[in-house]
Amino acid sequence: MSEPIVWYPGHMAAAKRAIINSIVPADFVVELLDARIPLSSRNPDLKEICKDKPRLTLFTKTALADPNRTALFKKQIEAEGALVIAIDSKSGAGYNAIAPAIKELCKEKLQKYADKGMAGRKIRGMVLGITNVGKSTFINRFTGTSKAKAEDRPGVTRSTQWISAPGGIELLDTPGLLWHKFEDQSVGEKLAFTGAIRDDILDITELGAKLAVLLLEKYPQLTEQRYKVSAIEGEPMEELLERMAKKRGFLQRGGVADTERFAACLLDEYRAGKIGRITLD
Ligand SMILES: Nc1nc2c(ncn2[C@@H]2O[C@H](COP(=O)(O)OP(=O)(O)O)[C@@H](O)[C@H]2O)c(=O)[nH]1
């Protein structure tokens, strides 16, 4: 058995403390979930961090996710009483609904400001979510600026200043938060597949093999179409990866499958949405 993925470096603990401190002046919280793993990308600490602040939940990267699953998970989270909007920050899908939803969430506060003759006062929202979920990209698109730093590499957001959006809304970018123990190992793995955990601390070959198994199980048609292999019952995952590498022509000298290079390629292609619209939760 492989070691479970546990990733909670010191800067994550510091980030959590910083967020708990800076949430005080926020009027509301925007929670970002990756539509490809809406449950696994949910931070169970968020309730503790947000306390009773009104919360808007956004599903990001919906263009990469299975639309049927997105609709299903949206309903499921809405059933808990949350306000959920599915967006994609590349196309801008869903963006029109965001400002009205924030105003609705902060209705009482806005009314209070109006009653006190402070109608122009801005409402402030803190943007929270795991590394790489799309926080900076969302803030930049929503505010029409490029002040939040979007990075392909996880773990690089630096906490900055409140950024103004049209309509009297201000947003604060935050560093990505992961949590200490993934209650179930598959959560850690899914975070790694989608790119929320830095690759350089992981065994890429093993990760690629696990992703190959999961893809064939959940989306056999899309996976067979792209990689020209189908599942063989009882086959060890290393052998599946070897077959896939060979099919793709990833060979080392002597005709041995280059599984490490193929694993990296599989992860890249999954993350880029090249296999199709796939949700892993
Ligand atoms: N397709 C797609 N890619 C996105 C979306 N949002 C963010 N990304 C990409 O995901 C990566 C991480 O985004 P970033 O905003 O830096 O995430 P952060 O760590 O949460 O701030 C970048 O490569 C973005 O271009 C989205 O809605 N759709």
Ligand SMILES: [Mg+2]
């Ligand atoms: Mg960021």
